[in-house]
Amino acid sequence: MEEEARGPAGDLWSPAGRPGPICSCPSSPLLGQVQGVPLIASSYHAGALGLVLGHPFDTVKVRLQTQTTYRGIFDCVVKTYRHESLLGFFKGMSFPIASIAVVNSVLFGVYSNTLLALTATSHRERRAQPPSYAHVFLAGCTGGFMQVYCLAPFDLIKVRLQNQTEPRARPGSPPPRYRGPVHCAVSICQEEGPRGLFRGAWALMLRDTPTLGIYFVTYEWLCRQSTPEGQSPSSASVLVAGGFAGILSWAVATPLDVIKSRMQMAGLKHRVYRGVLDCMASSVRQEGLGVFFRGLTINSARAFPVNAVIFLSYEYLLRWWG
Numbered sequence: 001m002e003e004e005a006r007g008p009a010g011d012l013w014s015p016a017g018r019p020g021p022i023c024s025c026p027s028s029p030l031l032g033q034v035q036g037v038p039l040i041a042s043s044y045h046a047g048a049l050g051l052v053l054g055h056p057f058d059t060v061k062v063r064l065q066t067q068t069t070y071r072g073i074f075d076c077v078v079k080t081y082r083h084e085s086l087l088g089f090f091k092g093m094s095f096p097i098a099s100i101a102v103v104n105s106v107l108f109g110v111y112s113n114t115l116l117a118l119t120a121t122s123h124r125e126r127r128a129q130p131p132s133y134a135h136v137f138l139a140g141c142t143g144g145f146m147q148v149y150c151l152a153p154f155d156l157i158k159v160r161l162q163n164q165t166e167p168r169a170r171p172g173s174p175p176p177r178y179r180g181p182v183h184c185a186v187s188i189c190q191e192e193g194p195r196g197l198f199r200g201a202w203a204l205m206l207r208d209t210p211t212l213g214i215y216f217v218t219y220e221w222l223c224r225q226s227t228p229e230g231q232s233p234s235s236a237s238v239l240v241a242g243g244f245a246g247i248l249s250w251a252v253a254t255p256l257d258v259i260k261s262r263m264q265m266a267g268l269k270h271r272v273y274r275g276v277l278d279c280m281a282s283s284v285r286q287e288g289l290g291v292f293f294r295g296l297t298i299n300s301a302r303a304f305p306v307n308a309v310i311f312l313s314y315e316y317l318l319r320w321w322g
């Protein structure tokens, strides 16, 4: 009985383990059997918190990537604030918040369960028997591939709303193209067909599948570097590893992120790209190779805190319930 409560690695579950890495609550033997319950709950908290924190940065990034009117981050921030007030930075946030429960539970759920299938070890057992990086990469790629189907329509609506630069309704001023997320979804279906909701999904899949593999490998590697063998990482290690995993994976993802956002906006501008390669070629032709790095700085600034929080919540809640 005593042995069971301790957990295999003498980690945070063990009274004899290193004091308090993240939490020191006992595990529930019942919930411990049900991977899905803690995963869904932890994914929601992780995602929502990270999302609110990072949304203003995300709006500036999307605008820099898809509009040519801004001279840089500062110019974009000043113009957005002057024209649209603070609320301008939070445009398009409601749908991602509503959908993050599904999107993140697919990502973290598929990741964790793929790892479970590949290594036959549970989250807790993994500290004593760490999975190989090849397995972590494969599980991350699988999670990334699967989440694209849920993420694509919500991401498209987010990008379209973030790009509306009209100030809040003033008497006499023309209303924005979309009145809100639901109106945006309905209008896209009517004007571009239901498939219009998946515009840019191919680029999103190419962006997320390999980079989520990199994301989880970086996180695992950094945690292992800063944690004695067999122990759970401390909160500080989780924050730093999560933050750098976010920065590195976003750095690699930026070129396809630019292309994805441009393809998502293309339907609205009645601009037709024949595909990902066509969009790449025409962007480079018009704006040079630098186009692939648009939004890199602001995205890195966003990625550290957002992903530090995401991983801390994920680990914390998994351990609480797991």
Ligand SMILES: C[N+](C)(C)CCCC[C@H](N)C(=O)O
Pocket (backbone or CB within 6 Å): 207, 208, 211, 212, 215, 246, 249, 250, 251, 253, 303, 306, 307
């Ligand atoms: C793999 N890629 C870099 C695309 C995303 C990885 C981080 C995902 C996180 N939800 C965030 O919004 O930062």
